[in-house]
Amino acid sequence: MKVVILGAGNLATRLSHEMHRKGMRIAQVFSQTETSAKTLAKRLGAMPITDLSAVDTDADLYIFAVKDSILESVLQQMNTTSGLWVHTAGSIPVELLEQYHDRCGVLYPLQSFSKTREVDFSVIPVFIEAQHAEDLKMLKKISGALTERVVELTSAKRKKLHLAAVFANNFANHMYAQAASILEDEGLKFDYLVPLIDETASKIHEMHPIDAQTGPAIRYDESVIEKHIQMLTDQDSRDIYAIVSKSIHKLSQKKDE
Amino acid sequence: MKVVILGAGNLATRLSHEMHRKGMRIAQVFSQTETSAKTLAKRLGAMPITDLSAVDTDADLYIFAVKDSILESVLQQMNTTSGLWVHTAGSIPVELLEQYHDRCGVLYPLQSFSKTREVDFSVIPVFIEAQHAEDLKMLKKISGALTERVVELTSAKRKKLHLAAVFANNFANHMYAQAASILEDEGLKFDYLVPLIDETASKIHEMHPIDAQTGPAIRYDESVIEKHIQMLTDQDSRDIYAIVSKSIHKLSQKKDE
Numbered sequence: 001m002k003v004v005i006l007g008a009g010n011l012a013t014r015l016s017h018e019m020h021r022k023g024m025r026i027a028q029v030f031s032q033t034e035t036s037a038k039t040l041a042k043r044l045g046a047m048p049i050t051d052l053s054a055v056d057t058d059a060d061l062y063i064f065a066v067k068d069s070i071l072e073s074v075l076q077q078m079n080t081t082s083g084l085w086v087h088t089a090g091s092i093p094v095e096l097l098e099q100y101h102d103r104c105g106v107l108y109p110l111q112s113f114s115k116t117r118e119v120d121f122s123v124i125p126v127f128i129e130a131q132h133a134e135d136l137k138m139l140k141k142i143s144g145a146l147t148e149r150v151v152e153l154t155s156a157k158r159k160k161l162h163l164a165a166v167f168a169n170n171f172a173n174h175m176y177a178q179a180a181s182i183l184e185d186e187g188l189k190f191d192y193l194v195p196l197i198d199e200t201a202s203k204i205h206e207m208h209p210i211d212a213q214t215g216p217a218i219r220y221d222e223s224v225i226e227k228h229i230q231m232l233t234d235q236d237s238r239d240i241y242a243i244v245s246k247s248i249h250k251l252s253q254k255k256d257e
Numbered sequence: 258m259k260v261v262i263l264g265a266g267n268l269a270t271r272l273s274h275e276m277h278r279k280g281m282r283i284a285q286v287f288s289q290t291e292t293s294a295k296t297l298a299k300r301l302g303a304m305p306i307t308d309l310s311a312v313d314t315d316a317d318l319y320i321f322a323v324k325d326s327i328l329e330s331v332l333q334q335m336n337t338t339s340g341l342w343v344h345t346a347g348s349i350p351v352e353l354l355e356q357y358h359d360r361c362g363v364l365y366p367l368q369s370f371s372k373t374r375e376v377d378f379s380v381i382p383v384f385i386e387a388q389h390a391e392d393l394k395m396l397k398k399i400s401g402a403l404t405e406r407v408v409e410l411t412s413a414k415r416k417k418l419h420l421a422a423v424f425a426n427n428f429a430n431h432m433y434a435q436a437a438s439i440l441e442d443e444g445l446k447f448d449y450l451v452p453l454i455d456e457t458a459s460k461i462h463e464m465h466p467i468d469a470q471t472g473p474a475i476r477y478d479e480s481v482i483e484k485h486i487q488m489l490t491d492q493d494s495r496d497i498y499a500i501v502s503k504s505i506h507k508l509s510q511k512k513d514e
Contacts, residue, residue: 010471068481091481110449112456112471117463119456125449151449160443163485168436168450169457170472171497174505175429177466179421181508186417192367192382192408193425194462199369199376200426201458205451206374209434214267214369215427224325224348228420236504240428243500247493248431251438 001142002083004028004056005046006074007065008036010113011088015065015146018121020044022145027056032070052077059083061142063107068092075100084135090162093155094129105130105139108158109147112169125149127158178237185233210255217248258399259340261285261313262303263331264322265293267370268345272322272403275378277301279402284313289327309334316340318399320364325349332357341392347419350412351386362387362396365415366404369426382406384415435494442490467512474505 001024005016008031016026026044030052031037037048049055055062057079064087066074071087078085078100085097086107097104106129111119126143128150130136136152143150153161176197180190203212216224225245232238258281262273265288273283283301288294291307298305306312312319314336321344323331328344335342335357342354343364354361363386368376383400385407387393393409400407410418433454437447460469473481482502489495 069478091484111453112460114460117460120452123452125452149449157443157445159484160439160488161445161449163488164436164439164445164450165453166472166474166485166498167432167439169453170470170474170505171435171501172429172432172454173457173460173466173470174474174501174508175424175432176461177470177508178428178504179425180466182417182421182424186414188414188418188421190461190465192406192418193421195377195380195382196368196422196426197429197458197461200430201454203369203371203374204430204433204447204454208447209430209437213427213430213434215423217423217427217431221326227348227416228423231417231420236500236507239500240497240504241423243493243496244428244431247435247497248427250493251431251434 001025001061002027002056002059003061003063004030004059005040005044005063005065006030006055007063007067008033008040009065009067010115011109012063012065013040013115014111014113014119014121015063015088015109016040016044018146019142024142024145027059028054030055030074053079055079055081057081061086061138063088064097072096084130084138086130086139090165091159093159094131095155098131103130103132103135105135106155106158107139107143108153110161110165121146122148125151127151127153127161129153129155129158178240181234181237182232210251213248213252215248217245218252220245220249258282258318259284259313259316260318260320261287261316262297262301262320262322263287263312264320264324265290265297266322266324267372268366269320269322270297270372271368271370271376271378272320272345272366273297273301273303275403276399281399281402284316285311287312287331310336312336312338314338318343318395320345321354329353341387341395343387343396347422348416350416351388352412355388360387360389360392362392363412363415364396364400365410365419367418367422378403379405382408384408384410384418386410386412386415435497438491438494439489467508470505470509472505474502475509477502477506 026046029041041048062085086105108127111124128139283303285304286298294305319342343362365384368381385396
């Protein structure tokens with residue numbers, strides 16, 4: 001198994017490390033940024049490249065893990081190869097790759113990666129898709145070496161999954177950021193909230209989030225809600241408070257019906 | 258130390274269990290609901306009561322852990338006692354108790370409790386306040402037996418802390434609920450998101466949530482944002498998506514300034 005990684009960001013870094021750890025050979029790492037290519041390639045025993053014309057044409061697998069915004073331009077500059085091309089993005093249909101290459105697919109690990117944070121890859125769901133049966137088989141094998149949770153998924157469903165992930169990750173994190181900003185205005189430490197954040201995230205291992213909900217919005221306690229909104233100095237925060245409270249209340253009523 | 262617990266809900270249950278475990282004597286448990294009073298009292302070796310006229314008048318500490326909406330009516334029906342009265346609510350000023358009793362204060366554990374979920378009380382921040390110096394000393398001692406994190410805080414600052422907790426807990430949980438609803442519409446399992454939710458919550462142990470933010474909203478990628486909003490069928494969800502994305506983008510720009 002000879003692999004070329006296109007990209008050297010968070011996802012490219014964690015994914016290629018895990019593949020390397022599992023004995024797959026990463027031959028090349030491409031990045032537009034020379035330092036990034038070199039840093040990652042060094043740790044994988046791979047060749048760093050910054051020019052797409054230098055991409056090996058005889059690899060088994062090409063993993064596109066670049067930013068969505070430059071993916072198409074990278075595809076356009078690719079050499080002709082016979083191996084399988086996969087992208088790693090939540091919201092891009094597999095058909096985009098088909099315009100440039102016959103054997104193509106998707107390998108989408110559902111996690112928020114950081115270059116420097118180790119993650120337990122074995123519990124991360126990896127969603128795969130391929131245009132040809134034998135490529136799907138190969139993707140199953142590769143992903144199965146990385147995680148216990150390999151799921152075949154269409155591009156249409158993957159788009160929805162990505163949307164859900166934006167709520168569960170980016171938007172939940174923004175709620176932490178809003179909380180941090182309220183505390184900082186009072187000279188209070190964000191650290192006070194860490195056990196609460198841990199518990200809220202832990203609860204959904206056992207309960208559906210609708211059943212785990214507590215707080216003033218559930219009962220639509222207008223006196224608390226109104227006072228809270230008045231305490232917020234930023235208009236966006238006020239809007240978020242109002243609309244999220246309304247939505248929590250509606251969802252809890254729907255549940256009780 | 259003789260303690261009377263007014264309330265038998267989530268907070269009352271977890272707090273009284275922890276006090277009991279630390280050797281404090283819970284003499285009585287009051288609840289309007291007989292079953293609740295009996296269930297909790299039995300596990301604490303306490304006397305269940307449903308009538309406030311039966312409250313012992315010689316306890317050292319009375320803990321009001323009832324719903325905000327009935328707190329005042331409970332206070333009105335209380336016997337005259339000499340011990341310290343504390344409430345456990347985030348958004349209620351200590352002054353409310355002062356109208357009914359001279360020795361009063363607050364003991365606010367910042368956590369989302371469930372009757373049946375054990376929590377590690379030692380890491381939970383407990384915020385205390387008292388009207389008299391000797392009562393504050395007593396609260397420090399009691400709280401110090403329960404947790405390593407005892408913090409003195411005014412009612413005004415506690416209100417803001419409670420507001421921040423609503424964002425970090427109730428609103429973050431609602432983002433999970435929104436994600437669950439998107440997945441369920443596609444017949445996808447919420448379980449796929451659990452490692453992502455865990456990682457998002459874990460990250461803020463090391464990073465400020467503004468620095469931990471990722472996703473389409475940071476760069477205000479309008480093509481993804483627009484497509485995501487179109488995929489949402491519920492108007493509240495669309496409004497949440499739009500306003501939270503705008504707010505994430507603004508916050509990230511502010512950070513870069």
